[in-house]
Amino acid sequence: MSILITGIAGFVGVNLAQALLNKGIRVCGVDNLSRGTLQNMATLRENPLFSFTQVDITDSEAFIKVCEEFAQQEPITECWHLAANSDIPAGVSNAAVDLKDTFMTTHVTLDMMKKLGITKLAFASSSAIYGDHGTTTLVEDIGPLLPISNYGAMKLASEAAISAATESFLEQAWIFRFPNVIGIPATHGVMLDFVRKLKHTPDCLQVLGNGTQQKGYLHVEELVDAMLWIRAHAPEKRALYNIGAEDDGVTVAFIAEETVRVAQSGARIEYGQGNRGWVGDVPRFVYSIDKLKKLGWNPKLNSTQAVQKAVRQIVEQEQNG
C-alpha cells in the first residue's frame, strides 16, 4: 500500500512526504521539477519507502504510465494532489499558466485515478478561491465564490471537478483551503525575497509597498499536521476545511524587521508605496478555522511565531545553500 503525491518536489510536497515516511507509509511521488527540485528531496530519497519519477502530469499518457509502474510495485490506495502553479502574479498576467499547472493537473489526476481505480483524494486548495470578501469572516460555506486571481479561479475549478468526481467514482475527497504557508524548503515568497535582497545589499532592505499589508501565516509543519488530522478524522464524503492561523496576522513591516534582525542586524529598511501586493492578491482577510477546531485540531504557533520560526529556517537555508 502506498500513497501517491503530485508536486512532491515542492515546498508542501517535501514536508508532507517526510511526515508520511515518518509514519512508516510508503510514498511515491511525481513532479515535473519546473519549480520543485531534486535538492528539496535529498533526505526523502535516502528512505527506502520513497520512490520518485520525474514527469509532467499534464502529459496524461506519460503520467498514467508512471502511476501504473508505481502500482505494480505496491497498490496505490490514495492520492494527494499538490501540483500547481505557485507563482500567482505569473498566472495573473497569463491565464494559460494556471490553466495548465493549477487546473489541468487536477483534471488529469482525476482521470488517472478513475483509470487506476484510486478512490481517495486529498487536495491542496487555497483561500484564494474565496475572492475578496472584505472584513467578512471566511468560513467554508461562505458565498459567492468570486476569486480575483487566475490561481484562485483554477483552484476553485479543481475543487469543482473533484466534487463532481465524488459523485461518480471517488469515494472520498479531502479539500484543504489554506492561505500563506511558510517554512523550508522555501522556493518563493516574501521572506526568501528579503533574505536574498539582504545578501545582495547588506546595508539596506528595499520593500515593495508601504509595509502595512497584513496577513496570517501558517508554518508548513502545522499545515501538514492539520491535513493529516483532517484525513484521519473528517467524516464527510466531501471534506472541506480551512486551515490557517487564527490571529489577525502580521504586517510586511514586521517580516522585514524580523528578517533584518536575524540575517543582517542594523540594516536600514526602505518602504515603497501602496499596500496591495499585486493584481489578484487579496489585501486582507479574516479566516475562520472553527470547523477544524471542532474536529479537534488547534494550531500551536500564531502568525508571529510562525514567521519567527520560518525566518530563522530560511536564513539558515540560504546560508547553507
Added chain:
Amino acid sequence: MSILITGIAGFVGVNLAQALLNKGIRVCGVDNLSRGTLQNMATLRENPLFSFTQVDITDSEAFIKVCEEFAQQEPITECWHLAANSDIPAGVSNAAVDLKDTFMTTHVTLDMMKKLGITKLAFASSSAIYGDHGTTTLVEDIGPLLPISNYGAMKLASEAAISAATESFLEQAWIFRFPNVIGIPATHGVMLDFVRKLKHTPDCLQVLGNGTQQKGYLHVEELVDAMLWIRAHAPEKRALYNIGAEDDGVTVAFIAEETVRVAQSGARIEYGQGNRGWVGDVPRFVYSIDKLKKLGWNPKLNSTQAVQKAVRQIVEQEQNG
C-alpha cells in the same frame, strides 16, 4: 457596434440573437455546429444585421481570426458566451466533454476578449454550479459550491475564470445562473424525447423513472428577457443573478400527460422506477429569484404555463420538421 455570441446556433443562442436583432442591434455569431444547426438560424440569416461564421472556438487561433474579421466590419463592444456542452450525462461519463465544451470555450473566449480589447461579457452559467443543497433555498451567495456533475463543475470553473478576468481586463461581467429552460428550437430534453417517442410508438409513452421527479421550468423567451433586463439594469461589476421559475415546478408525469394530450391524445403512459434522472442530476431544489425581482424583473409564466407553451411549440416543430 456589434455583439458577439458564442454558441449562437444553439437553443438559447438563436433566441437571444433574434431578440437583439429585434432591437436593431448588429449580431455576429460563432458556433461549431456540433449541436447547434444552420437550420436553427434560418430566420436569423435573412437579417442583414446578422453575421455567422462556423468555427470551433476551442481552436483559439481560428477563433481569434474570425473575431478579428467581424471586428473589421464593426467594432465588437461585448460578448455573450453561451457555447457549452448541453449533454450533461455525456459529460458525467467522460469529463473531457465538459472540460473542452463547457470550460475551455470560456478560457479561449476570455483570451480572445483580452486580445481584442472587448471588456464586457455576459455568461450563461447554470443552477448546476450549486450542487445538491437539499431543501435549502438556492440564493446567489449560498455556499459551499460543490457541483455533482462535470457540467456544473465546468460552469463553476468558467464563473471563476470570468471573476478573475474582471479583476484584470474585464470592465463588467453578467453571470446568469438558470436551471431547466424549455422552448424552441428544441434540441434535447425530456419534452423532445417524449414527442419523438410518441411519433415512434403512438399508442404508448414509456417514461424512464417513476414520473415523480419535479423541477421548475423557465421558457426560453422569459430567459432572454431576464438576461437582457439584467444586462441593462444590474450595477455590479460582477453581476451574478439566478433566473428561473418561482414555483415548486412540475413533475415528469405532468409533462408526460401534457405531451400526450397535445401530441397523441389517448396514448397510454408507462412509468419506470426511481426518481433520479442520471448521475449528476440534482433531483429537486428550491430556487430563489428574489435578487432578480428586486432588480425589477418578474417571470410572466409559471412552470406549468411554460411547460404547456413549450409542449405546444415542440409538437409543432416536430410536425413541421
